[in-house]
Amino acid sequence: MEEETTIKERIFxxxxxxxxxxxxxxxxxxxxxxxxIWPIHFVTGCCSPEFMQVxxxxxxxxxxxxxxxxxxxxxxxxxxxxxxxxxxxERVKYLYDQMGEPKYVVSVGACPxxxxxxxxxxxxxxxDELVPVDVYIPGCPPRPEAIIHGMMLLQEKIxxxxxxxxxxx
Amino acid sequence: xxxxxxxxxVNALFGLPGAIWRFAVGFLTWLPGALxxxxxxxxxxxxxxxxxxxxxxxLPGLAFILVFAIIAVWFxxxxxxxxxxxVGPYYCGKRAGLLxxxxxxxxxxxxEIIIPYDAERAFFTMMPVLVPTLPALALVLIPFDQNWVLxxxxxxxxxxxxxxxGLAPLIPIFTGWAANNKYTAIGxxxxxxxxxxxxxxxxxxxxxxAIMAGSFDLVKIVEAQRDMWFAVPQFIGFVIFFLGVIIEAxxxxxxxxxxxTELVLGWRTExxxxxxxxxxxxxxxAFQAWALLFITLYLGGFNGPDIFGSTMYSHIFWLLxxxxxxxxxxxxxxxxxxxxxxxxxxxxxxxxxTPLAVLNLFIVLAxxxxxxx
Numbered sequence: 001m002e003e004e005t006t007i008k009e010r011i012f013x014x015x016x017x018x019x020x021x022x023x024x025x026x027x028x029x030x031x032x033x034x035x036x037i038w039p040i041h042f043v044t045g046c047c048s049p050e051f052m053q054v055x056x057x058x059x060x061x062x063x064x065x066x067x068x069x070x071x072x073x074x075x076x077x078x079x080x081x082x083x084x085x086x087x088x089x090e091r092v093k094y095l096y097d098q099m100g101e102p103k104y105v106v107s108v109g110a111c112p113x114x115x116x117x118x119x120x121x122x123x124x125x126x127x128d129e130l131v132p133v134d135v136y137i138p139g140c141p142p143r144p145e146a147i148i149h150g151m152m153l154l155q156e157k158i159x160x161x162x163x164x165x166x167x168x169x
Numbered sequence: 170x171x172x173x174x175x176x177x178x179v180n181a182l183f184g185l186p187g188a189i190w191r192f193a194v195g196f197l198t199w200l201p202g203a204l205x206x207x208x209x210x211x212x213x214x215x216x217x218x219x220x221x222x223x224x225x226x227x228l229p230g231l232a233f234i235l236v237f238a239i240i241a242v243w244f245x246x247x248x249x250x251x252x253x254x255x256v257g258p259y260y261c262g263k264r265a266g267l268l269x270x271x272x273x274x275x276x277x278x279x280x281e282i283i284i285p286y287d288a289e290r291a292f293f294t295m296m297p298v299l300v301p302t303l304p305a306l307a308l309v310l311i312p313f314d315q316n317w318v319l320x321x322x323x324x325x326x327x328x329x330x331x332x333x334x335g336l337a338p339l340i341p342i343f344t345g346w347a348a349n350n351k352y353t354a355i356g357x358x359x360x361x362x363x364x365x366x367x368x369x370x371x372x373x374x375x376x377x378x379a380i381m382a383g384s385f386d387l388v389k390i391v392e393a394q395r396d397m398w399f400a401v402p403q404f405i406g407f408v409i410f411f412l413g414v415i416i417e418a419x420x421x422x423x424x425x426x427x428x429x430t431e432l433v434l435g436w437r438t439e440x441x442x443x444x445x446x447x448x449x450x451x452x453x454x455a456f457q458a459w460a461l462l463f464i465t466l467y468l469g470g471f472n473g474p475d476i477f478g479s480t481m482y483s484h485i486f487w488l489l490x491x492x493x494x495x496x497x498x499x500x501x502x503x504x505x506x507x508x509x510x511x512x513x514x515x516x517x518x519x520x521x522x523t524p525l526a527v528l529n530l531f532i533v534l535a536x537x538x539x540x541x542x
Binding site for chain 2: 071
């Protein structure tokens with residue numbers, strides 16, 4: 001039976017980077033990416049008041065280094081908030097393609113996760129039919145604490161992903 | 170001959186431990202003093218032989234720019250957060266999010282750089298690197314002391330500052346054109362509008378300062394303010410120059426070129442990764458250059474009482490102290506005022522600041538004529 005090789009091992013085989021240097025770079029990369037997530041808000045629905053709370057004075061998301069940004073080019077993370085029709089789904093795909101690697105997708109609320117109350121509509125899509133999703137945050141709408149918890153889960157995921165060299169290593 | 174050899178051998182064998190011991194004691198008594206004297210000696214050596222290099226690397230140069238950018242970004246984020254009753258960056262770094270800026274920079278450094286298909290490739294990749302260069306070039310003319318001017322242009326230094334700073338809007342225009350995107354193009358043209366409307370009152374104010382000091386030399390302008398800062402007789406010019414500094418640095422009440430709600434990020438829209446980091450750094454370098462010029466022209470520059478014994482170090486200290494007080498005041502404006510529209514900013518520049526600057530010039534001429542100043 002053939003043994004599975006991880007991406008990290010393949011990187012070693014190809015580039016011959018010394019192990020200690022690789023470990024240091026990996027640690028720094030994971031740390032920097034973890035604490036500097038710049039999300040863009042793709043808001044189509046009514047979860048947006050919760051988002052204002054998350055950036056506001058009580059639940060301040062900037063404590064984790066999360067700084068909402070205006071343009072996709074500089075962003076690392078796209079937060080899909082609210083129901084996606086087929087037409088808006090194309091836009092999500094378009095925006096996702098405009099972002100630079102490494103990029104992450106967070107699905108906030110019931111609508112992008114599983115169409116929510118519009119489950120039987122002809123024109124709605126789930127976000128994971130279009131782009132790969134990293135974290136699903138349930139709730140209709142999710143409370144600000146839930147959104148922050150989801151972002152912290154994303155941080156843990158980024159740290160682990162850099163460790164196994166899964167993405168943008 | 171045999172005895173001589175024998176004597177030498179005995180002496181060598183029995184004298185060796187003593188010699189080693191004496192050498193060790195001597196070395197160990199010499200070492201602490203030498204280590205203590207080494208930094209001072211090294212500093213004097215570098216100071217005498219490589220003075221311009223040291224200045225480029227440390228004070229008006231690299232270290233000053235980088236340290237200021239790091240501290241200013243961190244302070245701005247924390248300060249704005251406090252003003253909005255938030256905490257700001259907190260978990261990155263052990264204490265108060267101190268390492269937040271480093272995390273952001275490293276992440277930008279390791280991020281993919283996207284060059285749009287339609288963009289003018291060479292311009293698009295070169296210009297962000299050039300953006301912080303021009304304000305940094307203007308920084309060499311700022312006197313930190315009579316003997317601490319990196320490039321002493323003599324009586325040309327004030328016009329040279331405006332000449333270098335006047336080139337600065339060309340780069341946003343070029344980038345805006347090179348990225349081949351309507352937001353970047355509009356942002357670039359807005360930079361041009363803004364600079365022209367701000368630079369004319371600024372030049373008139375600087376002319377008034379030069380008339381009062383009797384020289385275009387920045388060092389002589391500072392020395393003329395030994396008894397009284399020019400902010401007192403030229404209060405109108407002081408206010409105009411303060412607003413002009415904010416406009417030139419594209420700070421918030423006038424950040425029309427990067428208006429987030431109108432143009433996505435203005436002329437910076439298409440930059441990703443470290444190219445964007447360079448453009449953000451440029452904002453702080455321009456801020457630094459203009460704020461230092463403002464202090465030099467109106468707030469007495471490096472003047473101040475001697476507190477360190479050495480005149481030079483106390484001069485540098487006073488200039489940096491004034492800078493450290495001025496910067497938070499300009500940052501504070503960001504959380505107090507909303508952004509003005511483009512036409513409002515231009516009206517401010519052309520209808521109010523320019524006539525007031527001319528009025529200020531006439532006041533200075535009258536003071537000079539009657540021999541008051």
